[in-house]
Amino acid sequence: DVTLQSPYVHKESTYRINVYTFNKTLLFADRIKKIDALEYLPFEGTVSLKSPQHIFCLLEDYGTDPNNIPEHPNYVYFGRWIADGQRELIRSHSVKSRHFIGNTSMDAGLSFIMTNHAKVKENDLVFDPFVGTGSLLVACSHFGAYVCGTDIDYNTIHGKGRSSRKNQKWRGPDENIRANLRQYGTQKMYVDVMVSDASKPVWRNAALFDAIITDPPYGIRESTRKTGSHKDIAKAPDGSYADSHVPVSQAYNLSDIFADLLNFSAQHLVVGGRLVYWLPVYRPEYCEEMIPHHACLQLVSNCEQTLSSHTSRRLITMEKIKEPKELDGLAGAPDPRCSPYHGHNAFREKYFSGLNKRSSKEDTRADVDGK
Ligand SMILES: C[S@@+](CC[C@H](N)C(=O)[O-])C[C@H]1O[C@@H](n2cnc3c(N)ncnc32)[C@H](O)[C@@H]1O
Incomplete structure (x- = not known):
């Protein structure tokens, strides 16, 4: 549309053209050729490189x-x-140069994408219930959000144990x-992290x-x-547990993880707040x-x-669209879609099945930040 172009191409305007290539490096002379080939465009202004x-x-x-670079580009924009x-x-937030990392630290690019999907902005309060080494908190704090998290693993929360x-x-x-x-200059956005089991949330009942x-x-x-525990743990007659009691762990099914996460988010997000997570x-x-x-x-994207x-x-x-009523989201609730999908x-x-192993070469490359 010429009327849309004219403010940028008229006689008094100055301009330059940059050439960018993906998966190929062009010689300087070839770049100039590409620019010359655009001669047919209606630029009437003067070139100004500076x-x-x-x-x-x-x-x-x-x-x-x-290993297979075509002679001509697949697409030109x-x-x-x-x-x-x-x-x-x-690059600046790469986990390669991060102070504290673990086996499943989320890479910087994906962390920032998640943060953008959640529309994180200044002074927000963001929570990660499976915080690990806090990669997602790092990205959120970059955009000015206050951040907190929980993890069931004491060593991760306290920065102890084996190094990755x-x-x-x-x-x-x-x-x-x-x-x-601190490494990225956002320490003042750090609220705190604590050892806690996401299946038994510790927060008061409010949108936080x-x-x-x-x-x-x-x-x-x-x-x-x-x-x-699967076992009955002996209770003293007054109902308290013996001092020596150590909670035993039990399997946490993926379907329950996601059902708990959605129920928790429905309870604890503000209306309009977003839940962003990975589903294998x-x-x-x-x-x-x-x-x-x-x-x-409400599902926003997948x-x-x-x-x-x-x-x-x-x-x-x-995105949270309303406050939950008593039955919302519970298994067996009026809406059958709310019952967990046990296939997860x-x-x-x-993942470890024979079929998958056959393509293990591909796996190791694609799975650098998967789990
Ligand atoms: C995929 S990792 C998270 C990695 C994190 N995004 C990072 O960048 O380091 C999942 C975390 O969930 C924690 N976890 C496992 N079961 C949990 C539970 N029941 N409650 C809370 N955290 C749990 C694990 O200890 C692990 O650190």
Whole structure:
């Protein structure tokens, strides 16, 4: 549309053109050729390399396979530069140079994507019930949110135990989530983290959080356990437990993890607040009905990250639309979609199944940040 173009191409305007390529490096002379080939466009202004009023960008996409770069680009895009993205954050917040990491630390790019899906903004209060090493809190605090979390693992919360780094046996002093935020200058946004079992939330019954962002355990690189026992624990006649009582852990099924997470979010998000989490799926069986449902939470988006030929995880974003009534979201509630999908529970077995192993080469590459 010429009327839309004219403010940027008229005689008095100054401009420059930048060429960007993906999966291929062009020689300087080839870049110039690409620019010359745009001669047919109706630019009437003057080229200014140093301080142009307008910058135009030619983007050429040569696919994603470095061993099979096509001669000509698969896609070509042309447009006017409006603003830079924030891709630099992926490098500056890389887990490779992070003070405190664990086996399942979420990579920086995905953490920031989750934070954006949750619409995290300044002065929000964000909670991660499976906080691990706090990668998601790091990303949220970058956007000015106050952050807190819980994890069932004492060593993770206290920064103790074995190190996840190759050449280090034990975690060093001050390897903890607070130190991670300090590393990025957001320590003042750190509320706190505590040891707690997500199946037995400790919060008072109120809407407290603007967002809940989390990466629950799938049982691949970390166990899915909750506190409790199958045995009857002896109670003293006054109803108290003996001092020596240590809670025993029991399996925490994936379907229960997600049902608890949705119920918790319906209770503790503010209306309009978002829940963002990863749902592992066995791809051959995937259908939309598997996505956990809650009457108070509306599905906003459902994006797939492939992990292997047979497994992937889905980034689920939900928004709280109303306060829960007593029966909302409970299994056996009036809405049958609210009952947990038990197929999630066999994810671990399916992940390690023979079928999946056949494509193990692909797995190790795609699964660097999966579990
Ligand atoms: C996938 S990891 C989270 C990783 C985290 N996003 C990070 O960047 O380090 C899942 C975490 O859930 C914790 N977890 C497992 N069962 C739990 C439970 N019942 N309650 C709370 N946390 C639990 C594990 O200890 C583990 O740290």
